[in-house]
Amino acid sequence: MDDRIREHARTLVDWSARIEEGDDVVVDVGPDAHELAVAVAEELGERGANVVTTYSSSEVTRAYLLGHDGDFDADPEFKRALYANADAVLSLGGGRNTTETADVPGETRQAYNRANEGVREARMETKWVSTDHPTRSLAQQAGMSYEAYRDFVYDAVLRDWEALAQKQAKVKDVLDDASEVRIVSGADTDLTMRVDGRLAVNSAASVDYDSHNLPSGEVFTAPYATEGEVVFDVPMTINGRRVRDAHLKFEDGEVVDHAAAQGEDAITEVLETDAGARRLGELGIGMNRGIDRVTDNILFDEKMGDTVHLALGRAYTSNFPEGHEDEANDSAVHVDMIVDMSEDSRIEVDGETIQENGTFWFEE
Structure with missing residues (x-):
């Protein structure tokens, strides 16, 4: 072996x-x-x-x-x-x-x-x-x-998870104090969402960090009041069907229009599952530099550095303070989709850029 x-x-x-x-x-x-x-x-x-x-x-x-x-x-x-x-x-x-x-x-x-x-x-x-x-x-x-x-x-x-947890803690602290996050990428993605009242999770591949994937390497929170449009330009497979360039439009926190260059029916199926499937349950920021290519496996791809991912459907209660778990978006699905943030992109938190073209403010 x-x-x-x-x-x-x-x-x-x-x-x-x-x-x-x-x-x-x-x-x-x-x-x-x-x-x-x-x-x-x-x-x-x-x-x-x-x-x-x-x-x-x-x-x-x-x-x-x-x-x-x-x-x-x-x-x-x-x-x-x-x-x-x-x-x-x-x-x-x-x-x-x-x-x-x-x-x-x-x-x-x-x-x-x-x-x-x-x-x-x-x-x-x-x-x-x-x-x-x-x-x-x-x-x-x-x-x-x-x-x-x-x-x-x-x-x-097989990474130094403690060292990665320390780096990710910088992003968690910023999100914990934030009110609004804006994702901008290329000409077609400009999305804002509220995150105040939420707890970001430092997902360092251990249940002690409220993290349940191995590998992990992300910081995620539970957004709401989402407005704008996003194109998920990282291809992926959803329910056995290939999806490419899925385009979602949000108003008042819900998807009001959607399209895709390929696999639009897979997105439609997800959105029709229940009312919660039209709202976001997660905003995740990938930080695992050991994942350096797309493999069409969400367990790995969503953790990749230079990406963010958004999940339609169920939110994790770990993103909510004690006593507020019932505020989590409820759905029978949790479907992640990914945006490449390596070029012509930025993440803003309350108007301040914390990542530009995949590089965080604390990185060279």
Whole structure:
């Protein structure tokens, strides 16, 4: 086994999920994440945790959704109970076909997402962390050789997270004191949003930082009162469909018009999920310089330096002060889309530029 797989597992268990002796841990394993699952299981055993493993396959999900009549039981108790009784959930991604569910009807997917909101909320109450094992399908989607893709993944995952957390804290402090953020990029993106009353998260790949992705490397908050237009010029895959140059127009905090050069139907499907899907749940600023190229994998792409991402739908309660969690935008979806900020762009906070062409005020 590649030593980097074991290091990935140790980082996940110790730094990211902070697993302790006696923790009840669900390990959700993708079809091609076997090696990482073995290394994670060994680490959990050494720490005296209790483990249940589940199998996560998009092929299985597709077969179930296509076979179902679409009338899903709301908040299935037997599924929710697994997460409600867990201390941590470790999701090890690694599928065989990244577009396997592309032909699932949108209304079926929406109904399934709405029915399982309670299950997702129970999972998010745990020390949950999602990561990816480098697989050939992900390498193919990224347009890279398998060897080069493995190097890319481990450069992004095996970092000095404490040092990155200290750098990201500078941006968190600015956002915590801010009232308004403006994103300007090229001729087509000029978006303003309010962030006062929110708490920015220093997402440094650890639950101790309210961060639940490995890799991470971003600072994010929950915007509202969004006005203006934005073009997401980083291509991506949403629900198995390729989306390019998605264009959203906001008025009074909601999407009032949308278009895309490719995959417009995927955006339409997201927006029609529920009322909350037309509002933003997240503004994230990527700061992981170990992610240096687009790979069509949102777990990595949204953390890339020189980018910002905006998510339609559900907001994270970690962005709200205690007692104000019910102010978080509620939706059955959380769909991130990315803007390249490396050229002809800037981020303004209360009228002051904090990043220009991808470079922060504290960077050379």
